[in-house]
Structure formats: structure tokens, C-alpha cells
Amino acid sequence: xxxxxxxxxxxxxxxxxxxxxxxxxxxxxxxxxxxxxxxxxxxxxxxxxxxxxxxxxxxxxxxxxxxxxxxxxxxxxxxxxxxxxxxxxxxxxxxxxxxxxxxxxxxxxxxxx
Amino acid sequence: xxxxxxxxxxxxxxxxxxxxxxxxxxxxxxxxxxxxxxxxxxxxxxxxxxxxxxxxxxxxxxxxxxxxxxxxxxxxxxxxxxxxxxxxxxxxxxxxxxxxxxxxxxxxxxxxxxxxxx
Numbered sequence: 577x578x579x580x581x582x583x584x585x586x587x588x589x590x591x592x593x594x595x596x597x598x599x600x601x602x603x604x605x606x607x608x609x610x611x612x613x614x615x616x617x618x619x620x621x622x623x624x625x626x627x628x629x630x631x632x633x634x635x636x637x638x639x640x641x642x643x644x645x646x647x648x649x650x651x652x653x654x655x656x657x658x659x660x661x662x663x664x665x666x667x668x669x670x671x672x673x674x675x676x677x678x679x680x681x682x683x684x685x686x687x688x689x
Numbered sequence: 690x691x692x693x694x695x696x697x698x699x700x701x702x703x704x705x706x707x708x709x710x711x712x713x714x715x716x717x718x719x720x721x722x723x724x725x726x727x728x729x730x731x732x733x734x735x736x737x738x739x740x741x742x743x744x745x746x747x748x749x750x751x752x753x754x755x756x757x758x759x760x761x762x763x764x765x766x767x768x769x770x771x772x773x774x775x776x777x778x779x780x781x782x783x784x785x786x787x788x789x790x791x792x793x794x795x796x797x798x799x800x801x802x803x804x805x806x807x
Contacts, residue, residue, distance in 0.1 A: 594690045617800070617803075619779050675720040675739055681730060
């Protein structure tokens with residue numbers, strides 16, 4: 577019940593296209609869902625996050641869509657750029673009750689010019 | 690600038706040897722974590738510490754040990770009992786959930802140490 581399932585494992589998108597990464601969770605106590613971006617040889621960095629009181633959050637070209645009833649959330653990268661090529665991790669936690677993040681297995685995104 | 694510093698960036702271990710990875714943070718965070726990253730397996734929690742002089746095992750603690758003598762430091766020792774230590778090791782820190790507000794990030798990460806077997 578603590579797992580977060582992420583798909584696809586890898587994704588190839590042409591420049592200007594839309595990249596979509598999906599995650600699903602089981603634990604209905606989760607109340608904070610961040611996405612991390614990781615470049616090779618670097619640590620993950622927080623990209624965008626959402627709480628279940630909204631169904632969508634947008635920051636620039638990055639949008640999280642959240643479906644509470646289906647227990648799913650997804651990251652959409654609009655107008656994908658070669659600089660977006662990285663590994664993306666979704667995660668979930670119970671925000672004010674624990675320090676622990678539960679991570680998905682990651683999606684390696686490659687954007688070709 | 691505040692952040693997390695991991696050292697060394699690359700480390701090589703001989704058979705039967707213990708090695709220690711350093712993690713220092715100047716963010717005044719209470720909690721610190723160690724993760725192991727293998728290709729296709731995401732981030733797996735090794736140990737975490739919510740307060741000085743206290744730490745808990747994560748999902749894959751066997752073959753590893755930690756200490757938390759200072760708030761700023763959380764070193765990880767990879768012991769000879771860890772038979773497959775080759776991986777990318779990441780340290781992270783966070784504010785205690787009791788002090789957290791909606792503007793705080795959940796966890797900040799260092800830039801990792803890549804450990805290989807000689």
C-alpha cells in the first residue's frame with residue numbers, strides 16, 4: 577500500500593511535443609505529491625508539486641493533473657525541449673505526519689531536436 | 690548558499706573494505722536521509738534520522754551503518770557485508786513535519802557519490 581507506480585520507464589519525444597508521465601498510488605492518506613527532475617550525475621531537484629485539494633497545477637510548461645478518485649496523477653511537459661531530457665520521479669507523502677517520501681521508479685525522458 | 694554537500698563525488702572500494710560517504714547540510718534541517726539509486730529501480734531508502742543521536746532503518750539497511758552526532762552531518766558507512774555496493778548514493782534533508790508549512794520543499798538532495806568496486 578506504500579508503493580507509487582510510475583510509467584513509462586522511458587520516453588522519447590520530439591522537440592515541441594508533449595511528454596506525459598503517469599503515477600498511481602494506493603494509500604489514500606497521502607496528501608502531497610511532488611515531482612522531481614534529475615540530470616545525469618546530479619541529485620533530484622523539486623520540479624512541481626500538488627495537493628489533493630486541486631485537480632491541476634501549472635508552472636510554465638509543466639502541469640500536474642490529479643485524479644483523486646482514481647488515485648492517479650500525471651506530469652505533462654508541453655513544448656518539450658532537449659534541455660528537458662532527464663529522469664523524472666513522482667513521489668507521495670503524508671505531509672505533516674512523516675518525513676518519508678515514497679518514490680516512483682523513475683522515467684527517463686529523451687527529447688530529440 | 691545553503692545546501693547539501695556530499696563527498697567524495699567518486700569512490701572506489703576494495704574487497705573487504707569499509708568506506709564512508711560524507712553528507713553535510715547547512716540548511717538547519719532536522720531530518721536527513723540516505724538513498725541508494727540503481728538503474729531502473731528508483732530511489733531506495735537506506736537510513737534516515739529525524740533528530741541528532743537517533744536514526745531508523747529504511748528499506749535496504751543491511752550492510753550499511755550511519756551516525757548522527759551533529760545536526761549538520763549524517764555520514765554513511767558501506768561495510769564489507771554489503772556485497773553489491775556499486776551504486777549512486779544520494780543524501781537528502783528536510784524540515785521536521787512539525788515545523789513545515791506549505792511553502793517548504795519536502796526534501797532537498799545533494800549531488801551524490803558514485804561508489805564502485807575495484
